[in-house]
Amino acid sequence: MLHDMPEINGLLVLPCLRVQNANAISSPLTWGFPSITAFTGFMHALERKLGADSPLNFNAIGVICHAFEPQTTEGGFTRAFRLTRNPVNADGSSAALVEEGRAHLDITLVLGFSSDTLAAADETTRQQTAQRVADAVAGMRLAGGSVMPALPLAGGSSRQRRPEMLPWPLHYQAEKADQAWRRLRQRWLPGFALVARDDLLTAHLAELQTQNPSATVLDAWLDASRLNHRAVRVNAPDTPERVEWQRDARPGWIVPIPVGYAALSELHAPGSVAGARDRETPFRFVESVYSLGQWIGPHRLGSAQDLLWWSDFDADAGLYRCRNAYRPPASAPIPSPSSAEDPLQDPDSPFAYV
Amino acid sequence: MPNLSGRSAAIRSVITAFLLERRDGKLDKLPADDPKRAELLAQFQPAVWLEDAARRVSQIQAVTHSLKPIHPDAKGSNLYCPPPRLAAQTVVGSHCLGESFATDVVGNAAALDVYKFLKLEFEGQSLLARLLAGDEDALAALSDDPTQAHHWAQAFTGLVAPRGRVASHTLAKQLYWLAGEAPLRDADFHLLAPLYPSSLVQRMYEQLQEDRFSEAAKEARQAKKAGEFHERPTHDYPHLAVQKLGGTKPQNISQLNSERLGQNFLLASQPPQWHSRDVLPLLDTDSLFKRFGRRPEVRQTVKALHTFLAANPPKNVGTRDTRDDLADGLIDEFLLFGAALRELPPGWSQAPECKLPDEQKVWVDSGAFSPENLPPNWADELAARYALWLNAALSTTDAMTMGDPEHAHWRNDLRDALAAYDWELRHAA
Numbered sequence: 001m002l003h004d005m006p007e008i009n010g011l012l013v014l015p016c017l018r019v020q021n022a023n024a025i026s027s028p029l030t031w032g033f034p035s036i037t038a039f040t041g042f043m044h045a046l047e048r049k050l051g052a053d054s055p056l057n058f059n060a061i062g063v064i065c066h067a068f069e070p071q072t073t074e075g076g077f078t079r080a081f082r083l084t085r086n087p088v089n090a091d092g093s094s095a096a097l098v099e100e101g102r103a104h105l106d107i108t109l110v111l112g113f114s115s116d117t118l119a120a121a122d123e124t125t126r127q128q129t130a131q132r133v134a135d136a137v138a139g140m141r142l143a144g145g146s147v148m149p150a151l152p153l154a155g156g157s158s159r160q161r162r163p164e165m166l167p168w169p170l171h172y173q174a175e176k177a178d179q180a181w182r183r184l185r186q187r188w189l190p191g192f193a194l195v196a197r198d199d200l201l202t203a204h205l206a207e208l209q210t211q212n213p214s215a216t217v218l219d220a221w222l223d224a225s226r227l228n229h230r231a232v233r234v235n236a237p238d239t240p241e242r243v244e245w246q247r248d249a250r251p252g253w254i255v256p257i258p259v260g261y262a263a264l265s266e267l268h269a270p271g272s273v274a275g276a277r278d279r280e281t282p283f284r285f286v287e288s289v290y291s292l293g294q295w296i297g298p299h300r301l302g303s304a305q306d307l308l309w310w311s312d313f314d315a316d317a318g319l320y321r322c323r324n325a326y327r328p329p330a331s332a333p334i335p336s337p338s339s340a341e342d343p344l345q346d347p348d349s350p351f352a353y354v
Numbered sequence: 355m356p357n358l359s360g361r362s363a364a365i366r367s368v369i370t371a372f373l374l375e376r377r378d379g380k381l382d383k384l385p386a387d388d389p390k391r392a393e394l395l396a397q398f399q400p401a402v403w404l405e406d407a408a409r410r411v412s413q414i415q416a417v418t419h420s421l422k423p424i425h426p427d428a429k430g431s432n433l434y435c436p437p438p439r440l441a442a443q444t445v446v447g448s449h450c451l452g453e454s455f456a457t458d459v460v461g462n463a464a465a466l467d468v469y470k471f472l473k474l475e476f477e478g479q480s481l482l483a484r485l486l487a488g489d490e491d492a493l494a495a496l497s498d499d500p501t502q503a504h505h506w507a508q509a510f511t512g513l514v515a516p517r518g519r520v521a522s523h524t525l526a527k528q529l530y531w532l533a534g535e536a537p538l539r540d541a542d543f544h545l546l547a548p549l550y551p552s553s554l555v556q557r558m559y560e561q562l563q564e565d566r567f568s569e570a571a572k573e574a575r576q577a578k579k580a581g582e583f584h585e586r587p588t589h590d591y592p593h594l595a596v597q598k599l600g601g602t603k604p605q606n607i608s609q610l611n612s613e614r615l616g617q618n619f620l621l622a623s624q625p626p627q628w629h630s631r632d633v634l635p636l637l638d639t640d641s642l643f644k645r646f647g648r649r650p651e652v653r654q655t656v657k658a659l660h661t662f663l664a665a666n667p668p669k670n671v672g673t674r675d676t677r678d679d680l681a682d683g684l685i686d687e688f689l690l691f692g693a694a695l696r697e698l699p700p701g702w703s704q705a706p707e708c709k710l711p712d713e714q715k716v717w718v719d720s721g722a723f724s725p726e727n728l729p730p731n732w733a734d735e736l737a738a739r740y741a742l743w744l745n746a747a748l749s750t751t752d753a754m755t756m757g758d759p760e761h762a763h764w765r766n767d768l769r770d771a772l773a774a775y776d777w778e779l780r781h782a783a
Binding site (some may be wrong): 013025026028029030031032033040041044047048051052057058065068070072079080081101106155186189190192194198201202214217218221222225226227228229230231232233243245246248251252253255256259260261262263264265267268272273274275276278280281282283284285286287288289290291293295296297299300311313315317318319320321 | 417419423429430431433435440441443444445446447448449450451452511519520521522523524526528529530531532533537538541543544546547549550551554555557558561565578581582583584585587588589590591592593594595596618619620621622623624625626656658661665672676679681682683685686689690692693694697751769775779
């Protein structure tokens with residue numbers, strides 16, 4: 001498949017980081033969690049910070065959110081952002097007000113890396129490296145916020161709080177890899193992992209187009225981002241007709257998210273654009289592009305691939321986007337007909353589906 | 355009028371009507387003997403006004419993507435990128451707008467009348483669009499003198515042209531994107547400058563205003579409240595946030611921003627809210643399901659599942675998947691619930707006020723038992739209780755009662771999810 005996830009042979013887990021005052025406005029159309037591009041950007045910044053001596057090549061990053069505190073006003077039909085009081089300009093006039101949404105986050109970061117030396121290194125070496133990376137992260141910015149050490153917990157927790165470096169697939173000790181993965185993901189509770197649901201967007205568009213052939217992916221996106229209630233006439237025997245307002249089933253915590261950028265201009269040669277941050281890098285005007293994401297319990301992550309995001313560039317489409325290979329699990333198999341618990345034996349059961 | 359085609363004449367009459375209307379609007383405000391009247395009459399002679407407009411049009415720019423919403427003090431390029439010319443993507447972006455998109459205007463607000471002039475429609479297309487497309491009749495409508503008409507058309511179509519040198523700004527957003535292989539190599543990055551998609555924002559704004567405040571939406575809401583039938587579904591955008599752009603002077607940002615009253619709507623992507631600090635030990639209760647069932651997310655999901663099953667959906671794979679997705683949501687909540695309680699000091703369930711059965715204690719208190727002393731089959735028992743609870747929660751009406759097959763289904767679901775935790779307990783380091 002095109003745009004496959006880059007190879008990894010190890011995972012670096014940075015558990016329970018607290019990010020203060022991260023940017024809660026993730027794009028011109030969304031708020032509520034930093035854009036996933038902020039995390040892939042952080043990953044590249046981290047690799048650069050570790051420098052050429054580091055044997056780690058980070059290729060993908062996942063995020064699990066344990067707590068999220070938006071700095072917004074409560075009440076009313078919409079939220080507004082609590083603003084900071086900004087210093088005045090040099091001439092005493094008030095500075096232009098730019099509303100910035102902020103949020104505090106408790107997150108676990110999981111980085112997928114490839115390394116010739118570390119994946120096979122002994123545990124002590126791996127732990128030392130993990131600690132070194134964690135120390136580097138502690139001084140960094142993430143989504144505009146500051147990375148702080150985790151808050152101490154009131155009680156003891158089974159959740160491991162120390163950074164870890166693990167080979168991938170998890171094949172150490174005598175454990176089976178999938179058991180080790182189950183154990184690892186269990187530690188990320190309570191929390192929610194962000195995964196891509198481009199499949200839902202595509203499916204929803206197809207569904208809308210059966211009603212309205214001119215429906216666009218924007219219509220599908222907006223429709224999936226809201227709660228729809230419809231009036232349904234209910235007829236039951238011996239009673240007058242009733243009207244029931246039913247909410248469209250919205251299984252799972254599906255959210256609209258920005259996933260990257262699409263080109264608006266040609267790629268301008270380095271140094272040809274005034275006011276650019278540097279004169280060595282090709283420059284391009286872009287706009288944010290959007291898809292659907294889902295917050296899922298970590299125990300639903302079938303493997304690290306389900307969790308990890310990577311950044312991708314498609315030169316032909318002018319598309320800079322983050323990708324994630326999460327695939328929803330195939331539905332649980334129906335119990336075999338010979339089983340004593342066979343729901344198919346009862347034709348009235350709501351489980352008698354084919 | 356020499357050689358003016360019928361179409362051309364019609365376009366010219368639209369222009370003349372526009373000028374007359376503006377002129378008379380201003381004249382009406384003046385007393386009959388005001389000397390300014392003569393001035394206005396001269397000023398709104400078509401040739402005079404067009405010449406002036408052709409000069410002033412350089413003070414404004416038609417755009418689809420603007421810079422000032424990013425930061426009001428940022429100075430740099432704004433772009434006119436008609437959506438049909440953008441690359442089609444499978445993701446959402448301005449390209450979705452197709453042919454029908456609102457054009458924004460940035461620049462000197464005093465020159466906005468020129469934009470209103472260029473927006474004049476004839477046969478469903480604006481004058482600007484016609485001039486851009488090289489419509490000969492529209493060109494001829496500007497002036498009888500072809501050279502003059504051409505000169506003005508050139509000036510007017512300059513409305514969509516980029517202004518000055520391509521520029522960004524220190525206050526504009528700029529970010530590095532790894533477009534190559536090696537993060538350590540500077541040459542592998544592109545510098546991306548996101549602009550504000552004003553035309554796309556406008557479309558979303560109109561849709562949300564319609565869904566929230568239109569008469570039809572209000573009627574549907576009222577019908578819903580009264581439990582009456584209405585054709586139109588209601589649409590709600592949960593946790594919608596509003597960002598103000600331009601403070602008290604939204605017109606300083608752009609024309610469309612001004613029409614939006616400076617309000618920028620933001621859809622919510624936030625994770626499910628879980629307030630661990632509000633978690634209290636389960637005391638004086640003989641079942642954790644009493645507390646669990648009261649959680650808003652749990653109640654909502656149970657209700658959705660109930661509504662879904664009670665509606666007698668077709669017996670197909672789609673139905674089964676939806677049901678499983680909803681049931682999975684409950685399992686998520688249950689695992690989260692246990693994990694949150696296990697953050698309390700271990701051993702809290704030893705308190706005499708804790709009346710929970712053993713298999714529930716294992717789940718909510720990490721210090722309740724040592725790994726060697728776990729109650730046998732605790733996961734099976736807990737899963738069975740869970741299934742009983744869910745069946746009871748769903749069987750609220752006579753129309754739908756849950757029985758053994760459902761019980762077995764819910765139980766197996768949770769038992770699978772608990773297996774991982776059980777393994778962890780027995781092999782705790």
